[in-house]
Amino acid sequence: MLQSEREKMMTMQQHQTAYVQRCKFTRTGATVYLGHLDLMTCFERAARRAGLPILYSQGYNPRPMMVFALPLGVGIETMCDYLDVSLDRPYDPDHFVKEMNAHLPSGLQLLTSKAIPEPKDSIMSIVTTASYRFEAKGIRKAMETAMEQETLVVEKMAKGKVKQTDIRPLLICLSQASDEDPDAVTFYAFAGSERNVRPDLILNSLCTYCGMDRALSENTRVIRTGLFSGTYPRIVPIEDVEVRPNTAGA
Amino acid sequence: MMNRPVPLTKADLMQVESPARYVGGEYNAIVKEDMLEELSRTGKTSYVRFAFCFPDIYEIGMSNLALQILYHVLNESPFVACERAFSPWLDMDKILREKNIPLYSLETKTPLCDFDILGFTLGYEMCYTNVLQMLDLGHIPFYAKDRGENDPIICCGGPVTYNIEPMADFFDIVMMGEGEEMILELSEKIREFKLSKDTDHPMTKEELLRNCDTIEGVYVPALYSFSYDKCTGAVITPVDDTVKKSITKRIISDLDHCSYPTTPVVSNLRVVHDRSYLEVFRGCIRGCRFCQAGFIYRPVREKSVEVLCEQGRLLEENTGYDEMGLLSLATSDYTKFPELAENLLSTFEGHHTSLSLPSLRLDSFSLDLMEKVQSTRKSGLTFAPEAGTQRLRDVINKNIREDDIFSALRLAFMGGWSTVKLYFMLGLPTETDEDVLGIAxxxxxxxxxxxxVGRETGQKMRRLEITVSTSLFIPKPFTPFQWEPQNSKEELIRKQRLLKDHIRSRNIRYAWHDFDSSVWEVVLARGDRRLAPVLLEGYQSGHFFDAWDDHFRYDDWVAILEKHGLSIEDFSREFSEEETLPWDHISVGVKKSFLLSERHKAHEETTTPSCREHCSGCGVACFGVGECFAKRNVNKEESSDAAK
Known part of the structure; x- marks a missing residue:
C-alpha cells in the first residue's frame, strides 16, 4: 500500500456509539505516588487485562477512551474521584466494577459505576469544586488562620518561570460538618478547568502565612474527599449530576 | 495483598524524581504471606529469602527479561521468597545515606542485609559500580572476605559475568550461563546452610561455598587464586584439588518445557521498554566475529511455534500491555517466523495490541509484516551493515551484502518509507581509511x-532522512576478536573526523557514540582481579551510574587506574595468543582454538557460513542439544547411510 492511500484510510472517521460507564474510584497506598499519566495507564491496562470491550479513539494513535474528571497530583490520595469509560456495548455496572477491581493494582479500586448515555458535556467540564482533607499536627488552626487572610500569595512554576499567585480566592470554606479534631481539616476549593488550586500550594501558603513548619507541611497527608459540580453551596457530587445526552452524530 | 509502607516519610518521597520507583505494589508482584506470618510469629523463617538486585534504576531494571524470568522461577519454588531491589537514583541515594536507612526490597521493604542471598544480574560492565552502591546502601561489606557468617551470600549472573574477574573479589558465587535450573540448585544449598544453623552442626560459610562449587556452572572466586605476570598473563588457579579446574556455562536444553513468566510484574510506572516480552529462541546462527552474544549464547535453541503462540496469548491477557516484543538475537532467523507472526497478529486482532519486531532482516515478507503491525505512522528502517566496505564486512563475518540492502531499500522506498538508520562500528580490526570513507x-x-525510485515511479517523495550512527569497536571475551587491540582514542577521533568531513548531504545526519565510555568499557571487559581496588576507590570517591553518560568521569577513572599502577593500555593492547587470558578458566562451550582459527580467518578476509548452512565445529555441540547438534546427527546418519 502506498503511503498516501494509507493516510487516507487512517483519517476516515466512523461514528461509534459509546456506552459510557461513569465510575467512582479511590486511590491509596503505593499508587498515591504515581503521576496522572501513569495512573491513567494503570486503569487502561486493568481494563485490557479484564478483557472489557473498551472503545478506542480513531486516527493515527488510537487510545482507550477513558476520561478522568480531574487530574490527581503525585502524593494525593483520593476517596472519591471519577472517570468515564466508553465501551462498545451495554455492560452491567456491578459486573464492570467487579472485573476492574479484580485487575487493578493494589491501592486502586472502583467503588461504584453507573451506565450513562454518551454525555454532551465531558466529565472534565462539569467539575467546579473539590473537597480535601489535610491531616497533620495542628493543621485545623493553620487552615483557620489561612481562611482569615485577605490574600494568600504563593510562588508557582508556570512555563518554566516563577509566578506569584493569590490562591485565597480559590479557597471556598472549611467544612462545617467536620469534627473538632485539631489535627485534621476538610475544606472546599475551586477545581476544574476554569479555576483550580493545587493542594501543595495551599500547604505552602500555610508555611508563609500561618507559621506552619515546612517539614510538617511536606508530610501532611492529603486526601481528596469529593468532586462536585455547581456553585457552592449548591454543589452536587459528580455521580449525581444529571447527564445531558449527546445527540449530535446520532 | 497489602502493600507494606516504605521506611521513608512522604516528604522524602515527594522530594525525589518518580517516587513510584521506591514503593512497590505492582500488579503480579509476589509476596509470600505465610513467610511474613512466620516472621512476625517467630522472628525467623525457613524460606530462603532472595533479593534479586538490578544495579540500575527501576525503569531500566523492570524492562529486563532476566529479572522477570528468575523472579518467577524462584517464587515458583515452595521454599524461596524472591523480592526485587534496584539502584536508587542520586536523589534517593542521598536521602538513604543521610537518614541511615538501609536500601530495601520493594515487596516487603526488608533491608538488603537481612536477606539470605542477594543475586545481581549484570547485563553491562558499566553497572559494576552500582553493585557496590547497592551493597553499601544495603549495609553489607564490599569484599567477600570481609563478610561474616551472618551476612548475606552475594551472587551474580548475566552475560558480562563470563569475565567477572574485575568484580570477582566482591562476589561469593558467580553463575555462568542460563540460570533457570542453576539458581534453584543454588537456593537449595543455601536452604541446607540456613537450616543447619538451628542444628548442633551448623554449616560454615566456607563449607557452603565448597558445596556450591559442586553445582555445574557455579564459580566461587574465593576458591581460586590469582597471579599476574607480564609474560604469562592473568592466571587463575584452584586453591586445591577438590575445586573444579574450569567452569562450564549452563544452558537450558528444552526451552518449551522451561518455566517462562507469562504473569510478569507489570510496573505502575511507565518504564524504558513498556511492553511484554516473548522470548523466541536463544543463541544465534550467525557468527559475527565482534559479537559476544553470538558466541556466548550458543547453541541455537528454538521454542516451538505452538508454545510461543500460547505464551503470547497468556502474556497479552495477563499484563494488559498494548505492545508485545519478540525477543531474540535475530527475529527473522526463527525458522517458523511467518507462522508465528501471523498467529500472534490474529490473536491480537481487534485488541489494539501491536507487535514490536526488533532485529528484523528486511525482505518483502518483513516489509509486508511491518505494514500490518504498524498501526500508526511508519517508523524508520534500521540496518546494521557494521562496516563500510565488503572487505571489512568479510573480516567481521557480517553476512550482509550490499545487493540485499539495496533491493530491500528499493521495496521500502516504494512503500513510502523515508527514514533510514544505518549502524556502523569504527575501529574494527584491519580497518583502513578506505573502510571509513566507505560508510559515507x-x-x-x-x-x-x-x-x-521517486523518478521511476513518479511518486511524490517526502524528505529523506538518513542517520549514520557509529559506535566504537570493543574487543570482548569469548569472541574471535578477544585478542585484538582497541584503537587509541586519538586514532578514533581522527577516523570520526574523517567520516564527518565526508558526509555532506543535508539529508544525512551523523550521530556518534562517546569514546570515553567505550575506552573504559574495554578495561572492564578484559580486566582482571587487579581492578577490584580501582573500582572500589572509584565508587568511594563518588563515581557510580557510570552507564549514564552524564555521570561518567573518564579522566577521574584514568587517574585512579594509574594510581594503582595500571593504565588503559594494559587492557586495550593486543593480547598475545600465548598468554593466559583472565577468563581462560571459564568455558562457554565454544573452544578457544575455534575462536583463534576464526581470528586468523578474519585476517585472511575469509567468511564462515552460518550454523544453519554448515557446522563449523565451534565446540558447542558438547552440550548435546541445539539446532546445529541435531543437524550434525542428521548429517552423520546420512553419511553413514551412504557408506552402507
Whole structure:
C-alpha cells in the first residue's frame, strides 16, 4: 500500500456509539505516588487485562477512551474521584466494577459505576469544586488562620518561570460538618478547568502565612474527599449530576 | 495483598524524581504471606529469602527479561521468597545515606542485609559500580572476605559475568550461563546452610561455598587464586584439588518445557521498554566475529511455534500491555517466523495490541509484516551493515551484502518509507581509511537510490532522512576478536573526523557514540582481579551510574587506574595468543582454538557460513542439544547411510 492511500484510510472517521460507564474510584497506598499519566495507564491496562470491550479513539494513535474528571497530583490520595469509560456495548455496572477491581493494582479500586448515555458535556467540564482533607499536627488552626487572610500569595512554576499567585480566592470554606479534631481539616476549593488550586500550594501558603513548619507541611497527608459540580453551596457530587445526552452524530 | 509502607516519610518521597520507583505494589508482584506470618510469629523463617538486585534504576531494571524470568522461577519454588531491589537514583541515594536507612526490597521493604542471598544480574560492565552502591546502601561489606557468617551470600549472573574477574573479589558465587535450573540448585544449598544453623552442626560459610562449587556452572572466586605476570598473563588457579579446574556455562536444553513468566510484574510506572516480552529462541546462527552474544549464547535453541503462540496469548491477557516484543538475537532467523507472526497478529486482532519486531532482516515478507503491525505512522528502517566496505564486512563475518540492502531499500522506498538508520562500528580490526570513507559512500548511494525510485515511479517523495550512527569497536571475551587491540582514542577521533568531513548531504545526519565510555568499557571487559581496588576507590570517591553518560568521569577513572599502577593500555593492547587470558578458566562451550582459527580467518578476509548452512565445529555441540547438534546427527546418519 502506498503511503498516501494509507493516510487516507487512517483519517476516515466512523461514528461509534459509546456506552459510557461513569465510575467512582479511590486511590491509596503505593499508587498515591504515581503521576496522572501513569495512573491513567494503570486503569487502561486493568481494563485490557479484564478483557472489557473498551472503545478506542480513531486516527493515527488510537487510545482507550477513558476520561478522568480531574487530574490527581503525585502524593494525593483520593476517596472519591471519577472517570468515564466508553465501551462498545451495554455492560452491567456491578459486573464492570467487579472485573476492574479484580485487575487493578493494589491501592486502586472502583467503588461504584453507573451506565450513562454518551454525555454532551465531558466529565472534565462539569467539575467546579473539590473537597480535601489535610491531616497533620495542628493543621485545623493553620487552615483557620489561612481562611482569615485577605490574600494568600504563593510562588508557582508556570512555563518554566516563577509566578506569584493569590490562591485565597480559590479557597471556598472549611467544612462545617467536620469534627473538632485539631489535627485534621476538610475544606472546599475551586477545581476544574476554569479555576483550580493545587493542594501543595495551599500547604505552602500555610508555611508563609500561618507559621506552619515546612517539614510538617511536606508530610501532611492529603486526601481528596469529593468532586462536585455547581456553585457552592449548591454543589452536587459528580455521580449525581444529571447527564445531558449527546445527540449530535446520532 | 497489602502493600507494606516504605521506611521513608512522604516528604522524602515527594522530594525525589518518580517516587513510584521506591514503593512497590505492582500488579503480579509476589509476596509470600505465610513467610511474613512466620516472621512476625517467630522472628525467623525457613524460606530462603532472595533479593534479586538490578544495579540500575527501576525503569531500566523492570524492562529486563532476566529479572522477570528468575523472579518467577524462584517464587515458583515452595521454599524461596524472591523480592526485587534496584539502584536508587542520586536523589534517593542521598536521602538513604543521610537518614541511615538501609536500601530495601520493594515487596516487603526488608533491608538488603537481612536477606539470605542477594543475586545481581549484570547485563553491562558499566553497572559494576552500582553493585557496590547497592551493597553499601544495603549495609553489607564490599569484599567477600570481609563478610561474616551472618551476612548475606552475594551472587551474580548475566552475560558480562563470563569475565567477572574485575568484580570477582566482591562476589561469593558467580553463575555462568542460563540460570533457570542453576539458581534453584543454588537456593537449595543455601536452604541446607540456613537450616543447619538451628542444628548442633551448623554449616560454615566456607563449607557452603565448597558445596556450591559442586553445582555445574557455579564459580566461587574465593576458591581460586590469582597471579599476574607480564609474560604469562592473568592466571587463575584452584586453591586445591577438590575445586573444579574450569567452569562450564549452563544452558537450558528444552526451552518449551522451561518455566517462562507469562504473569510478569507489570510496573505502575511507565518504564524504558513498556511492553511484554516473548522470548523466541536463544543463541544465534550467525557468527559475527565482534559479537559476544553470538558466541556466548550458543547453541541455537528454538521454542516451538505452538508454545510461543500460547505464551503470547497468556502474556497479552495477563499484563494488559498494548505492545508485545519478540525477543531474540535475530527475529527473522526463527525458522517458523511467518507462522508465528501471523498467529500472534490474529490473536491480537481487534485488541489494539501491536507487535514490536526488533532485529528484523528486511525482505518483502518483513516489509509486508511491518505494514500490518504498524498501526500508526511508519517508523524508520534500521540496518546494521557494521562496516563500510565488503572487505571489512568479510573480516567481521557480517553476512550482509550490499545487493540485499539495496533491493530491500528499493521495496521500502516504494512503500513510502523515508527514514533510514544505518549502524556502523569504527575501529574494527584491519580497518583502513578506505573502510571509513566507505560508510559515507554507502549513505550517499542510498540517498541516490531514494530519488531514483521517486523518478521511476513518479511518486511524490517526502524528505529523506538518513542517520549514520557509529559506535566504537570493543574487543570482548569469548569472541574471535578477544585478542585484538582497541584503537587509541586519538586514532578514533581522527577516523570520526574523517567520516564527518565526508558526509555532506543535508539529508544525512551523523550521530556518534562517546569514546570515553567505550575506552573504559574495554578495561572492564578484559580486566582482571587487579581492578577490584580501582573500582572500589572509584565508587568511594563518588563515581557510580557510570552507564549514564552524564555521570561518567573518564579522566577521574584514568587517574585512579594509574594510581594503582595500571593504565588503559594494559587492557586495550593486543593480547598475545600465548598468554593466559583472565577468563581462560571459564568455558562457554565454544573452544578457544575455534575462536583463534576464526581470528586468523578474519585476517585472511575469509567468511564462515552460518550454523544453519554448515557446522563449523565451534565446540558447542558438547552440550548435546541445539539446532546445529541435531543437524550434525542428521548429517552423520546420512553419511553413514551412504557408506552402507
Amino acid at each position: 559512500d554507502l549513505a550517499a548511494r542510498i540517498e541516490k537510490l531514494y530519488y531514483d
